[in-house]
Amino acid sequence: MDPNMKIPVEVNPDEDTEWNDILRAHGVIPEKPPSPTEQLEEALDEALKKQHDNRLENKDLDELDALEDEEDEEFLNFYKSKRLNEIKKLAEKQKFGSVLPVSKSEYADEVTKASHETFVVVELSLQSSLQSRLLYSLLVQLAAKFPEVKFCDIPAQRCIENYPESNCPTLIIYHNANVLKQYITLTQLGGNSTTIEDLERVLVDVGAVKDTDKRLVMNDDDEDAREARKLRFAKKSLRNDNDDDDHDDDDDFYN
Numbered sequence: 001m002d003p004n005m006k007i008p009v010e011v012n013p014d015e016d017t018e019w020n021d022i023l024r025a026h027g028v029i030p031e032k033p034p035s036p037t038e039q040l041e042e043a044l045d046e047a048l049k050k051q052h053d054n055r056l057e058n059k060d061l062d063e064l065d066a067l068e069d070e071e072d073e074e075f076l077n078f079y080k081s082k083r084l085n086e087i088k089k090l091a092e093k094q095k096f097g098s099v100l101p102v103s104k105s106e107y108a109d110e111v112t113k114a115s116h117e118t119f120v121v122v123e124l125s126l127q128s129s130l131q132s133r134l135l136y137s138l139l140v141q142l143a144a145k146f147p148e149v150k151f152c153d154i155p156a157q158r159c160i161e162n163y164p165e166s167n168c169p170t171l172i173i174y175h176n177a178n179v180l181k182q183y184i185t186l187t188q189l190g191g192n193s194t195t196i197e198d199l200e201r202v203l204v205d206v207g208a209v210k211d212t213d214k215r216l217v218m219n220d221d222d223e224d225a226r227e228a229r230k231l232r233f234a235k236k237s238l239r240n241d242n243d244d245d246d247h248d249d250d251d252d253f254y255n
Helices: 018-025 036-053 061-065 073-093 107-116 130-145 196-206 223-254
Strands: 099-101 120-125 150-155 170-175 178-184
Touching: 099 130, 107 120, 107 150, 107 170, 120 130, 130 150, 130 196, 170 196, 178 196
Parallel strands: 099 150, 120 150
Antiparallel strands: 120 170, 170 178
């Protein structure tokens, strides 16, 4: 037999053997892909580390003060400073506090242009509509509760000529001159049983209010109740997302 003759040898590159290690070191076979189990463990470790690093992210000042004996002083002070800056910025934005009546000629300035600076919530109202009166009363409460958000009301037919009474009330949320959400009547929100919590969910969904905000109804109760409320919010949001798409073609009415 020719001593220079090469004999092909079958190699299973997935085997964890010393011979395969030698072949990988010389680039003969590719590196063994990482184990799915190892990847999952790494992802879990990373998630736990991130959770630990961000453990103070949603704590308010009182909660941070209560942790003085448990947390590193420098780490704690970082979050206290961060929270104070957030409170200061929020206070600077809190300049509304009531539902502003607007006319058609004021709409562009008071709603569309104003939405470049803050979220603007508008009701196209109809005085004879029970749902419209209910929505207005809830908006009054929200306006006082979240004075950094601008709330406006305009009679629907003064805003859009021949606007169907059956579409009242119509709720529209603007930001950066764009319509983020709109609801034709309160059907998607709870109908005649719509609550302030239903409208708070809308504010959270569009980003006008953080879901950790202590002013939210769902954050007023104990921890178990808060989790249950958040779950209901999430489920209701998923159900309504597709329904909102049905009205996208109407956006041009309000720009």
